[in-house]
Amino acid sequence: MKAYKPKNRLTTQAYIDGVLNGERVILSRAITIIESSLESDRILAKEIVQAILPASGKSIRIGITGVPGVGKSTFIETFGMHLIKQGYKVAILSIDPSSQRSKGSILGDKTRMEALGQMEDAYIRPSASGDTLGGVANKTGETMLLCEAAGYDVILIETVGVGQSETAVHGMTDFFLLLMLAGAGDELQGIKKGIMEMADMVVINKADGNNIRMSEMAKRQYQNALHIFPQSESGWTPIVSTASSTKNIGIDTVWDTILEFKKLVDKNGYFNKNRNQQQIQWMYNNINEALKHLFYNSENIDKKLTALEKDIIASKISPVKAAQYIIKAFKESF
Amino acid sequence: MKAYKPKNRLTTQAYIDGVLNGERVILSRAITIIESSLESDRILAKEIVQAILPASGKSIRIGITGVPGVGKSTFIETFGMHLIKQGYKVAILSIDPSSQRSKGSILGDKTRMEALGQMEDAYIRPSASGDTLGGVANKTGETMLLCEAAGYDVILIETVGVGQSETAVHGMTDFFLLLMLAGAGDELQGIKKGIMEMADMVVINKADGNNIRMSEMAKRQYQNALHIFPQSESGWTPIVSTASSTKNIGIDTVWDTILEFKKLVDKNGYFNKNRNQQQIQWMYNNINEALKHLFYNSENIDKKLTALEKDIIASKISPVKAAQYIIKAFKESF
Structure with a gap:
């Protein structure tokens, strides 16, 4: 199945040039691409961001x-x-x-x-x-x-x-x-x-x-x-x-x-130090979130977690054992 | 290869009974099992904790x-x-x-x-x-x-x-x-x-x-x-x-x-509510940590992350793209 691709998109270079020239309309349209959840837009957004990064x-x-x-x-x-x-x-x-x-x-x-x-x-x-x-x-x-x-x-x-x-x-x-x-x-x-x-x-x-x-x-x-x-x-x-x-x-x-x-x-150098730390942290936040996304979107996970929560409150299973059990199931699902 | 198993261990039931009877020496020995990193002890520890949980x-x-x-x-x-x-x-x-x-x-x-x-x-x-x-x-x-x-x-x-x-x-x-x-x-x-x-x-x-x-x-x-x-x-x-x-x-x-x-x-009911929340949270903390463990112990991950950090600081790659790149590599490694 081919993904839906909106027709009213400019070329990648047109977005990049427009943003770098400070053209408001193009800036707005580029931000719309960033906010879009369409797969084709997400690829386009990555290219735009990558190109304007040094500026x-x-x-x-x-x-x-x-x-x-x-x-x-x-x-x-x-x-x-x-x-x-x-x-x-x-x-x-x-x-x-x-x-x-x-x-x-x-x-x-x-x-x-x-x-x-x-x-x-x-x-x-x-x-x-x-x-x-x-x-x-x-x-x-x-x-x-x-x-x-x-x-x-x-x-x-x-x-x-x-x-x-x-x-x-x-x-x-x-x-x-x-x-x-x-x-x-x-x-x-x-x-x-x-x-x-x-x-x-x-x-x-x-x-x-x-x-x-x-x-x-x-x-x-x-x-x-x-x-x-x-x-x-x-x-x-x-x-x-x-x-x-x-x-x-x-x-x-x-x-x-x-x-x-x-x-x-x-x-005192904090400005650059903080900026660099923030950028690195931004990557790690994304990594950690992607890991959670992988796990919490795995098969039947909600049902399993709800059952474990109940068992924990009823003292039927320890929290540590419950976590080990569900992580084992997750690894095996790959 | 058979895992090393210490000889001076009691039976599982002996630990459980000893703890439930409040015997200090057995309690100390049971805690030593919990603190041990030996695989055989970790299995034993899970059994002991599971058994004493209701008490x-x-x-x-x-x-x-x-x-x-x-x-x-x-x-x-x-x-x-x-x-x-x-x-x-x-x-x-x-x-x-x-x-x-x-x-x-x-x-x-x-x-x-x-x-x-x-x-x-x-x-x-x-x-x-x-x-x-x-x-x-x-x-x-x-x-x-x-x-x-x-x-x-x-x-x-x-x-x-x-x-x-x-x-x-x-x-x-x-x-x-x-x-x-x-x-x-x-x-x-x-x-x-x-x-x-x-x-x-x-x-x-x-x-x-x-x-x-x-x-x-x-x-x-x-x-x-x-x-x-x-x-x-x-x-x-x-x-x-x-x-x-x-x-x-x-x-x-x-x-x-x-x-x-x-x-x-x-x-006001907060005592029990908080206890239950803490137990559930304990499980989720373990899950999240296990997920990170899986990722951060995957092959060559340190080398890859260090390279990405450098590229991010040099504005060569955006933090979001860097995260996507490394998560993709992680998924493919399974």
């Missing part, structure tokens, strides 16, 4: 996360406009493994970042859809490489999903920004444990009007909490600041802080 | 961690003696994936817990050795089951190694205790990020003499830091207290807190 990597990659309601879109809108005014080209990507509706969120993103969406120097691409976080992260990661090859200097990667997606974003960015709100003592409510520890900077958003005093209090609270953690490998001490995205207050501080961070990690 | 699970499992110098041994000595005075039988195990000298540390453990080592109701077993954390954790986990079947009511599992071993201990215990010292602002120095978030209780040790004021300050600092984290699934709010192991101050509070915790999680 990638020249941006600063910033991860942005925060609970729903923290004002992430408004922050990105104001922050993005600030960057464009400084002369930068900005790409905004997102990771959302929970999203199965890739088309729907385009409109959503365009609406929620109105000014930014109209700028020549901004490129907004909603989350790729996918079944696994690993798959979505791969697509966002390769989309990032394409945007870099197309000349974008700053890549903002936003988490839309909750849970593990923050770790995925942290694993592909240079700087990790956590947006927070001033609240009633339990500010981290809703933020997964461990997220705060990944932050290079915590920004208390919506710090305007009646909220200023509370925001300053929250700032001190986070500063105390962050200081109790050991210094990270980058040599950078996380910064806490307040900002108002709607009033455009404190947004310049965020960018200045990122530039300071960049200066430090360029000087 | 296991009836203890409270307490994980204890803290940086070197925090006074872990002295704490366990005093805490263990306190438990024995209350009528409990206590087993002390440890996880130390870095240790390759299983014989050496027996003497070490006996020396550092002098009083406890002489008690009829205390059973001290040093860390099993092993190449991988998963392997060591399996051995310690199965040793724990044996100790429970032998009638020990409280199992203390101490981390000796640093890094991932805390997560392994957390994954096999009901209550996680973090020992800390009062210090100069950066108390968490040396504690891996994320460890504090696992703690059900933080005990500031060596809170005596001139150190009392500093310890009380550290206590308040940790209380503030812990309150900023969201409540854990258990419904339990972590407790911070001070103690002096050498002066036996605050040790009773630790045990009272654990009993309070137990009461809460028995009532």
Whole structure:
């Protein structure tokens, strides 16, 4: 059986040239190839990524996360406009493994970042859809490489999903920004444990009007909490600041802080070291995921695992023995 | 070729009966079988664990961690003696994936817990050795089951190694205790990020003499830091207290807190739920590790991975493509 191959595809070289020339339309079409699950597209995508690889990597990659309601879109809108005014080209990507509706969120993103969406120097691409976080992260990661090859200097990667997606974003960015709100003592409510520890900077958003005093209090609270953690490998001490995205207050501080961070990690060598580690880790994540895929898609595996889980809880079989038993069956199935 | 089989082994039933009767010497010999890497012993170990499984699970499992110098041994000595005075039988195990000298540390453990080592109701077993954390954790986990079947009511599992071993201990215990010292602002120095978030209780040790004021300050600092984290699934709010192991101050509070915790999680169902989840997770950890073992021990894999890592850093191949390439080679090798 011959696989279905869409007719409206350009030549491989046309995608490569278009991306390298920074042509937005071609960039978008190339990203569509990356996001496609068609076998012919997957081969094409590999060729495109492979060809633009040497032109990638020249941006600063910033991860942005925060609970729903923290004002992430408004922050990105104001922050993005600030960057464009400084002369930068900005790409905004997102990771959302929970999203199965890739088309729907385009409109959503365009609406929620109105000014930014109209700028020549901004490129907004909603989350790729996918079944696994690993798959979505791969697509966002390769989309990032394409945007870099197309000349974008700053890549903002936003988490839309909750849970593990923050770790995925942290694993592909240079700087990790956590947006927070001033609240009633339990500010981290809703933020997964461990997220705060990944932050290079915590920004208390919506710090305007009646909220200023509370925001300053929250700032001190986070500063105390962050200081109790050991210094990270980058040599950078996380910064806490307040900002108002709607009033455009404190947004310049965020960018200045990122530039300071960049200066430090360029000087101490962490920037390149971290990038290399991330690339290598990216390969190993894919290997480990492929191994799991092989196993968890082997014959009747779900039925067998469910039965073993029951036996374990009933103390009929030890967890170690259960694992040995099922791995033996897996090996024999090859 | 016939595998070497040691002569001084008892019958399988003798091990099982001895463990179930709480005979210390047989228990020790059974644990030696579990720790053995001989093929014949591994089969025997599986049979023993399988047979005692229904009699296991009836203890409270307490994980204890803290940086070197925090006074872990002295704490366990005093805490263990306190438990024995209350009528409990206590087993002390440890996880130390870095240790390759299983014989050496027996003497070490006996020396550092002098009083406890002489008690009829205390059973001290040093860390099993092993190449991988998963392997060591399996051995310690199965040793724990044996100790429970032998009638020990409280199992203390101490981390000796640093890094991932805390997560392994957390994954096999009901209550996680973090020992800390009062210090100069950066108390968490040396504690891996994320460890504090696992703690059900933080005990500031060596809170005596001139150190009392500093310890009380550290206590308040940790209380503030812990309150900023969201409540854990258990419904339990972590407790911070001070103690002096050498002066036996605050040790009773630790045990009272654990009993309070137990009461809460028995009532809200978390105790059993967590135990079941841990058992199931134990199986999946073993499966995932076995899959990695299959892959990373396949032919010439190290050479291939090193070459790919170099190509990735040189932007010659994308991480995703590199992973696909090597997984394909792995599948074909079967």
